[in-house]
Amino acid sequence: MSSTTDAEPSPEARAPRPRGRARRGLPEGSGLSSSSGRRAPSVTGRVFSILEAFDGDHRALTLTEIARAAALPVSTAHRLVGELAAWGALERGPDGAYRIGLRLWEVGSLAPRSVGLRERAMPILEDLYEAVRQNVQLAVRDGHEIVYVERLAHPEAVRVFSRVGGRWPLHPTAVGQVLLAYAPPVVQESVLAERLAAYTSRTITDPAVLRRVLAAVRRDGVAVCDGMIDLAALSVAAPVRGEDDTVVAALSVVVPSPSEGGGIEPRTLVPAVRAAARGISRALGAPTALRSDAVPRAEGRRAES
Amino acid sequence: MSSTTDAEPSPEARAPRPRGRARRGLPEGSGLSSSSGRRAPSVTGRVFSILEAFDGDHRALTLTEIARAAALPVSTAHRLVGELAAWGALERGPDGAYRIGLRLWEVGSLAPRSVGLRERAMPILEDLYEAVRQNVQLAVRDGHEIVYVERLAHPEAVRVFSRVGGRWPLHPTAVGQVLLAYAPPVVQESVLAERLAAYTSRTITDPAVLRRVLAAVRRDGVAVCDGMIDLAALSVAAPVRGEDDTVVAALSVVVPSPSEGGGIEPRTLVPAVRAAARGISRALGAPTALRSDAVPRAEGRRAES
DNA sequence: GGCTGCCTTCCGTTCACCGGAAGCAAAGGA
DNA sequence: TCCTTTGCTTCCGGTGAACGGAAGGCAGCC
Numbered sequence: 001m002s003s004t005t006d007a008e009p010s011p012e013a014r015a016p017r018p019r020g021r022a023r024r025g026l027p028e029g030s031g032l033s034s035s036s037g038r039r040a041p042s043v044t045g046r047v048f049s050i051l052e053a054f055d056g057d058h059r060a061l062t063l064t065e066i067a068r069a070a071a072l073p074v075s076t077a078h079r080l081v082g083e084l085a086a087w088g089a090l091e092r093g094p095d096g097a098y099r100i101g102l103r104l105w106e107v108g109s110l111a112p113r114s115v116g117l118r119e120r121a122m123p124i125l126e127d128l129y130e131a132v133r134q135n136v137q138l139a140v141r142d143g144h145e146i147v148y149v150e151r152l153a154h155p156e157a158v159r160v161f162s163r164v165g166g167r168w169p170l171h172p173t174a175v176g177q178v179l180l181a182y183a184p185p186v187v188q189e190s191v192l193a194e195r196l197a198a199y200t201s202r203t204i205t206d207p208a209v210l211r212r213v214l215a216a217v218r219r220d221g222v223a224v225c226d227g228m229i230d231l232a233a234l235s236v237a238a239p240v241r242g243e244d245d246t247v248v249a250a251l252s253v254v255v256p257s258p259s260e261g262g263g264i265e266p267r268t269l270v271p272a273v274r275a276a277a278r279g280i281s282r283a284l285g286a287p288t289a290l291r292s293d294a295v296p297r298a299e300g301r302r303a304e305s
Numbered sequence: 306m307s308s309t310t311d312a313e314p315s316p317e318a319r320a321p322r323p324r325g326r327a328r329r330g331l332p333e334g335s336g337l338s339s340s341s342g343r344r345a346p347s348v349t350g351r352v353f354s355i356l357e358a359f360d361g362d363h364r365a366l367t368l369t370e371i372a373r374a375a376a377l378p379v380s381t382a383h384r385l386v387g388e389l390a391a392w393g394a395l396e397r398g399p400d401g402a403y404r405i406g407l408r409l410w411e412v413g414s415l416a417p418r419s420v421g422l423r424e425r426a427m428p429i430l431e432d433l434y435e436a437v438r439q440n441v442q443l444a445v446r447d448g449h450e451i452v453y454v455e456r457l458a459h460p461e462a463v464r465v466f467s468r469v470g471g472r473w474p475l476h477p478t479a480v481g482q483v484l485l486a487y488a489p490p491v492v493q494e495s496v497l498a499e500r501l502a503a504y505t506s507r508t509i510t511d512p513a514v515l516r517r518v519l520a521a522v523r524r525d526g527v528a529v530c531d532g533m534i535d536l537a538a539l540s541v542a543a544p545v546r547g548e549d550d551t552v553v554a555a556l557s558v559v560v561p562s563p564s565e566g567g568g569i570e571p572r573t574l575v576p577a578v579r580a581a582a583r584g585i586s587r588a589l590g591a592p593t594a595l596r597s598d599a600v601p602r603a604e605g606r607r608a609e610s
Numbered sequence: 611g612g613c614t615g616c617c618t619t620c621c622g623t624t625c626a627c628c629g630g631a632a633g634c635a636a637a638g639g640a
Numbered sequence: 641t642c643c644t645t646t647g648c649t650t651c652c653g654g655t656g657a658a659c660g661g662a663a664g665g666c667a668g669c670c
Contacts, residue, residue: 041625041626042388042626042627043348043349043626043627043657043658044348044352044385044388044389044392045388045392047349047352048392048394051412052412054412054415055415056415059415059417059421060417062616062617063616063617063618064615064616064617072660073659073660073661074616074617074618074660075618075619075620075659075660075661075662076658076659076660078617078618078619079658079659079660080349083347083349083350084349087349087350087353088447089353091416091418096616096617099415099416099417100412100413100415100416100417101416101418102416102418102419102445102447102452103447104409104412104413104416105413105414105416105418105419105420105470106413106452106470106472107356107357107359107405107409107413108405108409108410108411108412108413108414108470109410109413109469109470110359110360110361110364110404110405110470111396111404111405111406111407111409111410112364112365112404112405113396113406113407113410114407114410115410115469115470116364119469122457123460126431126457130435140407142393142407142408147407147411152427152431155428164414164420164424165410165411165413165414165415165420167411346628346656346657347657347658348626348627348657348658367647367648368647368648368649369646369647369648377629378628378629378630379629379647379648379649380628380629380630380631380649380650380651381627381628381629383648383649383650384627384628384629401647401648
């Protein structure tokens with residue numbers, strides 16, 4: 001043990017990510033502070049809790065709102081927010097509200113798992129987008145969730161709930177199922193042991209079923225989710241592999257669900273999605289994607305095009 | 306003064322951004338610490354200097370490298386980096402090096418001036434990209450620099466040096482000239498008073514010339530830069546306006562320079578670029594872009610309100 | 611006027627942060 | 641094999657940076 005460099009999936013070992021506490025609003029009336037004493041009283045921790053006050057539904061907050069969301073005294077929030085704004089991590093609009101600043105976005109743009117991946121995937125994503133004229137999504141896994149790294153949405157395509165930078169659980173999304181199917185066993189078991197939330201009547205909530213689905217995904221190299229988050233949408237996803245041939249991301253196309261009268265036969269999308277995913281893998285330098293003969297494994301040609 | 310809410314370009318008033326000190330390497334051998342005493346000894350400041358250690362050319366750093374770049378003792382850097390990594394602002398690879406983490410990118414994605422703008426501009430950018438099959442860029446101004454918010458590059462297009470999240474000075478780029486032309490007078494004067502760096506023999510370095518160019522940009526609603534950063538590239542840019550009708554971004558197309566034997570006559574691009582910029586303005590709710598007859602307006606602005 | 615909500619400034623107390631030093635581990639060189 | 645180098649991690653006592661209550665200033669509203 002203790003060997004820092006080699007085997008041992010250290011990044012996997014990271015705790016399943018706390019995920020914001022009850023997130024905003026503190027609806028549970030009880031005493032706010034103290035409680036479990038789970039305060040992280042380091043300056044850095046306070047700064048993070050300020051940043052966490054912002055999310056997709058709260059892009060502009062006043063000082064008081066920040067203080068409330070971050071559970072900090074106003075005077076403390078005032079000082080820290082001042083420093084953040086001076087550096088450019090936050091920006092203050094003419095209305096007095098704070099927003100995430102350009103500078104923070106800028107350093108965020110250096111994250112290899114998002115922008116680095118995105119840059120190389122973009123041309124292929126666009127080709128796929130042009131071909132299907134629907135929603136095209138690229139996501140990575142972080143802990144027990146997926147994070148959307150890129151999303152191309154056709155104005156007339158079926159509406160989806162994802163957002164660049166947004167998070168979703170693994171089990172009800174096609175990208176999530178792919179990422180989970182190829183995740184380290186520890187992660188899989190840990191997810192299977194959790195409660196699987198239902199979003200629609202079709203969401204998989206039974207661990208045994210999910211386990212079978214994951215096996216099928218590994219066998220076929222493709223995941224298909226019909227109406228598991230939104231009854232009107234169906235998505236098809238395939239794995240993207242990196243330099244060491246591990247699955248680093250997943251690509252998906254979202255189309256209207258045929259059960260809802262959508263026009264597209266999902267099976268016709270499979271080859272296109274698989275090919276695009278493979279193209280991205282190649283751009284990333286994945287060994288199996290470089291060998292021209294390598295077929296994702298089994299099932300390779302039987303899928304009638 | 307002191308009135309917080311109304312007139313007064315508070316965001317403009319922000320200092321011209323320090324821009325990293327000597328940036329990395331500390332080549333000057335002299336005694337490191339103390340020196341000018343220009344240390345910002347707050348915890349938050351130290352955290353920022355750690356984040357600043359990362360840039361486009363340094364996306365993966367070891368602890369020691371971070372400590373050196375941030376001018377911090379290793380033990381201090383170790384503690385702070387540990388906190389950053391625990392939260393997800395940094396990630397540690399199997400090689401032991403730190404990179405910018407997904408979590409930081411995620412909150413960065415909430416910045417209205419980058420992603421918010423990008424999301425609404427994307428469809429139009431893609432149309433333009435499909436039409437010209439060259440480089441298409443979207444940028445905003447931050448202080449005395451432009452920041453590229455999005456960039457679509459055709460594989461066969463002329464090579465450009467920009468990068469999403471990258472910074473460049475205002476005067477040698479078409480987007481920069483547009484953003485400067487419509488910037489508040491204080492900013493313009495302040496830029497004109499600085500030394501204008503030359504990148505090629507064609508870069509504008511004379512303030513008087515730049516002043517005339519800016520006037521022309523305001524008159525025409527378009528900027529054209531031929532070989533000012535790279536002799537082989539020519540770019541055409543137009544302003545994008547926001548809800549309050551101020552210029553919030555600029556859009557450009559980069560093509561091979563005709564003087565270098567490139568095939569495209571730049572003037573043919575002007576209508577397309579202008580139309581696309583107008584389309585984005587409309588998507589953002591800009592009043593003049595909504596009125597169907599409104600022409601970008603000649604010399605229209607005036608320090609309103 | 612009185613009230614409420616929000617932002618800002620001040621200042622004495624204290625505890626979290628600091629960073630030198632020492633201990634480890636791995637890589638290289640003789 | 642031993643020694644050196646380089647880089648990472650842990651420890652711990654002193655101290656000054658951070659904390660947050662309190663008070664003051666705006667607006668807007670009843």
